[in-house]
Amino acid sequence: MRKLDTRTIVVASHNAGKIREIAELIGPFGFSAKSAAELKFAEPEETGTTFEENAAIKALASARASGLPALSDDSGLVIDALGGAPGVYTANWAEREDGTRDFPWAMEKVEKALAERGATAPEQRSARFVSVLCLAWPDGHTEIFRGEVEGTVVWPPRGDKGFGYDPLFQPQGYDKTFGELTSEEKHGWKPGDATALSHRARAFKLFVETCLTA
Numbered sequence: 001m002r003k004l005d006t007r008t009i010v011v012a013s014h015n016a017g018k019i020r021e022i023a024e025l026i027g028p029f030g031f032s033a034k035s036a037a038e039l040k041f042a043e044p045e046e047t048g049t050t051f052e053e054n055a056a057i058k059a060l061a062s063a064r065a066s067g068l069p070a071l072s073d074d075s076g077l078v079i080d081a082l083g084g085a086p087g088v089y090t091a092n093w094a095e096r097e098d099g100t101r102d103f104p105w106a107m108e109k110v111e112k113a114l115a116e117r118g119a120t121a122p123e124q125r126s127a128r129f130v131s132v133l134c135l136a137w138p139d140g141h142t143e144i145f146r147g148e149v150e151g152t153v154v155w156p157p158r159g160d161k162g163f164g165y166d167p168l169f170q171p172q173g174y175d176k177t178f179g180e181l182t183s184e185e186k187h188g189w190k191p192g193d194a195t196a197l198s199h200r201a202r203a204f205k206l207f208v209e210t211c212l213t214a
């Protein structure tokens, strides 16, 4: 287990929604965060078959390109009735032929797949959001943290907050989707809290406990 030994960290992501959430989570710890998008680093190909593999590919690419520790996030929506899809391929499901992402269309695809399987009742629509964070150093060392949040796929999508598939996902015990919760509510965590809500905040809490606290 290695502690973070610099005050600058590269956020190894090109997703503006994710970068904003990671900046919110890391802000209170006094780090300055620079994203791979800002640094104009090329997006590495995500050739892994697990969240862990893809997170490591992204973090190592940014750590080596910057010479600084880099934190990546590989995430996705895992739907039980779809055998775990879209899972690691959650971003690909939203990709149009020209490479642009279309989330309303991706959410319709998810709904179509569920309807084809007759998964219309809430109990047939269980899912979890998964986030795997990887902190990598330029010398190749990595630390991995996984967070998951259980919930249900709703239809129609609700809310315009958050990003990506947020309007489709209602966490267990809540009557609002991630698209209807504020960013603070979605994290459900700030430094010192014993629990967190979102997949990303849950993984982040482990990262803080392992790499930031003395």
Ligand SMILES: O=P(O)(O)OP(=O)(O)OP(=O)(O)OC[C@H]1O[C@@H](n2cnc3c(O)ncnc32)[C@H](O)[C@@H]1O
Pocket: 012, 013, 014, 015, 018, 046, 058, 073, 074, 075, 076, 077, 090, 091, 092, 094, 129, 162, 163, 164, 165, 166, 178, 198, 200
């Ligand atoms: O790889 P980077 O550059 O970090 O950005 P990305 O968007 O390609 O990220 P992933 O490869 O990890 O793919 C994750 C997909 O899951 C979606 N996703 C992940 N976390 C989410 C969240 O908290 N809310 C909604 N959608 C989320 C996201 O929109 C992507 O389509």
Ligand SMILES: [Mg+2]
Pocket: 046, 091
């Ligand atoms: Mg990606």
